[in-house]
Amino acid sequence: MSNELVINSTQKGERIALLQDKRLLEYHVEEPDHSFTVGDIYLGTVRKLVTGLNAAFVDVGYEKDAFLHYLDLGPNINSLNKFTKDVISKRANSGKLSAFKMEPEIEKLGKIDKVLVKNQPILVQIVKEPISTKGPRLSCDISIAGRYIVLVPFSNSVNLSKKITDKQERTRLQRLMSSIKPANFGVIVRTVAQSRDVEELDKDLQNCLEKWEKGIKLLRDAKPRDRVIGEMNRASSIIRDMLNESFDSITVDSKDVFEDIKSYIRTIAPDKENILKLHNGKNKVFEQFGLEKQIKSLFGRSVSLPGGGYLIIEHTEALHVIDVNSGNKSNSEEDQEATALSVNSEAAKEIARQLRLRDMGGIIVIDFIDLKKADNKRKIHDVMREExxxxxxxxTVLPLSKFGLMQITRQRVRPEMNIVTRETCPTCGGTGTIQASILITDIILNNLDYILTKQNESRISISLHPFLHAYFTKGLISQQMKWFFTYKTWVSLIKDSSLGVVDFTFHNKFGEVIELNAQ
Structure with a gap:
């Protein structure tokens, strides 16, 4: 199983695609001015205490105050508040906690007005990005994620990922981290730390401590609403969390992003530096990997299954509903039960992929095709859990109910990815009536003639829909070849599935868009 990461830089930010065996598995869009990312740590101000909710609303600079519940304060909130006060008042000069006297832990079922007061400065971490009409969700249980460990200030415990099941390895990691971690810092050991030696784990620990130290230096002179510690960008966090032996390619089309990721990989996994590639081909990087077509086909209301069935995916404010249909599934199986089992198994695999792809969270209800046998219902539950x-x-995945419904809850920490796949006709603007679209080829030819003869451009290229690309390049003596004989210069044609059928863009030799004056 191979994992590939493809990053396309645009004016609006980075588009990040994670592929597994050439199939799109995750898709993210990172905007350059996007703030309040999960993991960011801010200096906030308590604006309001709501005892009925046992929560506080905190100003971190978002248009709506962020939400902080008592259960998210963490047991050592008093220690954090004391240390924050010491740093702001310049009584503490560094982030070291070895000489810091810890405060008693708060009660598990206490009241928020006994811990916080209005207008007090507080160090908070984003645990859920702003979604819909809601502001960010916060926590005071601060943690700093590394590649192998998660550093937890104001704690002394060493916890291991539940996915590390080998008893001997758990004992080794427990002893190792207990011996190298500083006082008053806790550690959570991640799954990827299995079989790693002390040198790699210690290096990761020092990197986390350095990040904490830099944040505390910024905190000394920080103003309310300032970001003190920023989580890395989405591309780097995916690499940090997933880079392993099965990761065999990272392709980017921006020199700046290439250098940033190269230096990061050199820090965390120097042996993987050679898998990073800079794309400089004629076609766009997403076009090269066939991603534009996958994105258009996978984000619609209806999603096709390989065997002929299909899914209908509906999104509401309260939950997501997925309906499984057999469609034109051939009846090659023995009976209706076998057909339903086959379609449901395919659907379960695609649904698991869709949840990651769209980053769907909250409650998901799936209406599978009815199965009569309890054993077959268990098989669908097992397939979903495995995927x-x-x-x-x-x-959390629950077994199928009496009515053939499966309920899934999935943590939602950022807005769901939603891409409009139904396009408004670029010619008619949705009115349903168009002029003769065949004239598009004449319009392109008129613009080409104007640019090459009146503007004296050379080495130009045209981005256009694959249908138009085929029209201009087909045949032994194609239209593209005729242009060469006429204008004595070669015009490059670039396929771009993201454009409409009658959309096109001219570029000069530097790749800049040429403004068109002739039609």
Whole structure:
């Protein structure tokens, strides 16, 4: 099983695609001015205490105050508040906690007005990005994620991932981390730390401590709403969490992003540096990997299954509903039960993929095709659990109910990825009537003639829909070849599935868009 990461830089930010065996598994869009990312640590101000909710609303600079519940304060909130106060007042000069006197832990079922007061400065971490009409969700149980470990200030415990099942390895990691971690810092050991030696784990620990130290230096002069410690960008966090032996390619099309990721990989896994590639081909990187077509086909209301069935996916404010249909599934199986089992198994695999792809969270209800045998219902439940194992979000999968419904809860920490796949006709603007679209070839030819003869451009290229690309390049003496004989210069044609059938863009030799004056 191979994992590939493809990163396309645009004016609006980075588009990040994670592929597994050439199939799109995760898709993220990272905007350059996007703030309040999961993991960011801010200096906030308590604006309001709501005792009925046992929660506080905290100003971190978002248009709506962020939500902080008592259960998210963490047991050592008093120690954090004391240390924050010491740093802001310049009584503490560094992030070291070895000489810091810890405060008693708070009660598990206490009241928030006994811990916080209005207008007090507080160090908080984003645990859920702003979604819909809600502001960010916060926690005071601060943690800093590394590649192999998660550093937890104001704690002394060493916890291991539940996915590390080998008893001997658990004992080794427990003893190792207990011996190298500083005082008053806790550690959570991640699954990828298995079989790693002390040198690698210690290096990761020092990197986390350095990040904490830099944040505390910024905190000394920070103003309310300032970000003190920023989580790395989405591409780097995916690499940090998933880079392993099965990761065999990272392709980017921006020199700056290439250098950033190269230096990061050199820090965490120097042996993997050679898998990073800079794309400089004629076609766009997403076009090269066939991703534009996958994105258009996978984010619609209806999603096709390989065997002929299909899914209908509906999103509401309260939950997501997925209906499984057999479609034109051939009846090659023995009976209706076998057909239903086959379609449901395919659907379970695709649904697990769709949850990651769209980053769907909250409650998901799946209406599978009815199965009569209890054994077959168990098989569908097992398939879904197996397919969800590689999901990095927290989730719960319940068995099929009496009515053939499966309920899944999946942690939602950022807005769901939603891409509009129904396009408004670029010619008619949705009115349903168009002029003769065949004229598009004449329009392109007129613009080409104007640019090459009146503007004296050379080495130009045209991005256009694959249908138009085929029209201009087909045949032994194609239209593209005729242009060469006429204008004595070669015009490059670039397929771009993201464009409409009658859309096109001219580029000069530097790749800049040429403004068109002739039609």
């Amino acid at each position: 969800m194992k590689s999901d990095r979000s927290k989730y």
